[in-house]
Amino acid sequence: MRKQLKELHGRKFVRDTLVLQVATFIQAASYLLTSVLTKWYLGMHDMGRWNAARDLFSVAYFLVTMGVVSATVSRYSEGVGRQDRASCVAALAGMLKLGLVSGALVTVAAFLFGPAISQHYYSDRDVGHYAAILCFAGLFEVVRGITVVALQGTRQMREFAWFDILSSLLRLGLVFGALAGGWGMPGVVWAFVAHMALAGGMALHFYGRARRGDPRLAPPPLRDVIAAVPRASVVAIFGLSYLMALNKGMNTLVPMAGGLLIPGMESLKSTGDAFKANAAYKIGYVLSWGLGLAMTGVAQSLLPALGVRMGRTDTPFEAMGGLLKRVSLTAGTLMVGATLLSVPVMYLVIRYLYGAGAEDSFRYYCWLTAGNLFIGFTCVIDAFYIYSRRLKLAVRINFVLAAMAMLGIVLGAKLYGPIGVSAAVALTDSLGLVHLVYMWAYFRRAKANAAATPSNPDLPHD
Numbered sequence: 001m002r003k004q005l006k007e008l009h010g011r012k013f014v015r016d017t018l019v020l021q022v023a024t025f026i027q028a029a030s031y032l033l034t035s036v037l038t039k040w041y042l043g044m045h046d047m048g049r050w051n052a053a054r055d056l057f058s059v060a061y062f063l064v065t066m067g068v069v070s071a072t073v074s075r076y077s078e079g080v081g082r083q084d085r086a087s088c089v090a091a092l093a094g095m096l097k098l099g100l101v102s103g104a105l106v107t108v109a110a111f112l113f114g115p116a117i118s119q120h121y122y123s124d125r126d127v128g129h130y131a132a133i134l135c136f137a138g139l140f141e142v143v144r145g146i147t148v149v150a151l152q153g154t155r156q157m158r159e160f161a162w163f164d165i166l167s168s169l170l171r172l173g174l175v176f177g178a179l180a181g182g183w184g185m186p187g188v189v190w191a192f193v194a195h196m197a198l199a200g201g202m203a204l205h206f207y208g209r210a211r212r213g214d215p216r217l218a219p220p221p222l223r224d225v226i227a228a229v230p231r232a233s234v235v236a237i238f239g240l241s242y243l244m245a246l247n248k249g250m251n252t253l254v255p256m257a258g259g260l261l262i263p264g265m266e267s268l269k270s271t272g273d274a275f276k277a278n279a280a281y282k283i284g285y286v287l288s289w290g291l292g293l294a295m296t297g298v299a300q301s302l303l304p305a306l307g308v309r310m311g312r313t314d315t316p317f318e319a320m321g322g323l324l325k326r327v328s329l330t331a332g333t334l335m336v337g338a339t340l341l342s343v344p345v346m347y348l349v350i351r352y353l354y355g356a357g358a359e360d361s362f363r364y365y366c367w368l369t370a371g372n373l374f375i376g377f378t379c380v381i382d383a384f385y386i387y388s389r390r391l392k393l394a395v396r397i398n399f400v401l402a403a404m405a406m407l408g409i410v411l412g413a414k415l416y417g418p419i420g421v422s423a424a425v426a427l428t429d430s431l432g433l434v435h436l437v438y439m440w441a442y443f444r445r446a447k448a449n450a451a452a453t454p455s456n457p458d459l460p461h462d
Contacts, residue, residue, distance in 0.1 A: 048275030335376025
């Protein structure tokens with residue numbers, strides 16, 4: 001793998017990826033333990049209610065904030081590569097301004113409409129109220145985002161990994177404390193609120209550490225960033241982040257539809273099993289999602305690495321097709337093997353960790369994890385569309401694919417219930433292969449154009 005990736009800053013890309021993989025593994029383990037503890041302390045019914053509230057929060061927050069951090073990482077890393085401090089300040093200030101405004105808007109909307117929506121679809125007003133509280137706490141994520149940009153944008157992946165690990169462990173500890181204290185579902189909600197607030201303070205600590213580190217990689221003073229917020233332009237970041245949000249919608253928002261549809265199924269509500277079925281589905285979903293996080297390190301390392309390289313050199317993006325191909329094939333092959341090996345392991349996890357009541361989760365997992373067979377190959381898609389300046393095309397393609405995926409999920413839910421939702425969500429991940437076909441055509445055409453361009457002969461020397 002090192003030999004295949006040596007074009008990308010020697011071994012640093014591989015080291016960054018491995019460091020992030022360790023952090024991702026710990027993050028996935030913390031989510032697994034949180035899920036197990038929630039099941040044992042709350043039971044399947046209240047676990048399903050909690051999952052519905054968190055999915056409502058995730059969808060609401062996604063609509064206005066997803067893509068902001070990734071877009072800022074791209075612009076910040078290019079500014080670092082050019083040693084343009086003004087661009088770095090502008091990128092962070094624009095993200096802070098956009099994040100605070102959009103976060104405030106979604107929070108107000110959540111409190112106004114969330115309880116009514118959950119009462120209408122789930123016959124449970126409290127679910128919407130809890131989702132609104134989570135949206136308010138989401139404002140602290142803006143502070144976290146600044147540190148994520150400062151560390152990822154300069155490829156300080158070890159520091160970012162430590163921040164991510166400590167944040168995950170903090171969340172696990174707070175949730176366990178709330179559950180062990182007997183505070184039930186409200187305790188879990190407020191534990192997540194406390195986690196996001198404390199993680200914001202932790203983010204400021206890591207930002208300060210980065211300031212005291214290598215001067216070439218040190219982020220600008222926060223006072224400069226805050227001072228630039230009123231006049232900061234959000235057009236460039238909003239345009240790129242909104243396109244990235246739409247581009248990620250198929251892989252992020254569409255799969256969440258399953259967790260929103262299942263608790264509202266009339267056939268399940270009539271028997272009182274709607275939230276229990278949702279809990280079983282979300283157990284399978286969390287296990288499948290946790291396995292899919294294995295590719296997060298590759299994607300997070302690739303984006304800033306390309307940005308720094310393009311900022312420092314004149315290497316055209318069209319010359320990087322071979323590199324992206326090798327990353328895709330290597331990651332895809334590893335992910336296929338991991339997915340196949342995970343099936344017997346997850347059977348044991350569900351049977352012995354989750355125990356009675358969660359038996360259906362294994363069936364859901366088998367269908368859901370089938371989508372992981374494809375995500376390793378598609379981990380290069382975001383980097384390709386950002387640096388080829390073709391995000392608008394990606395959005396148009398994803399609108400079509402997302403419509404197909406949503407139709408499949410809705411039909412699967414109507415015809416086959418939760419198992420139909422699981423199969424349709426897995427199919428969603430496979431649709432990303434369409435982008436790989438376009439990437440292949442793009443680089444093939446670029447190579448042909450380069451070969452057809454005549455080169456100037458060397459001038460004779462005196």
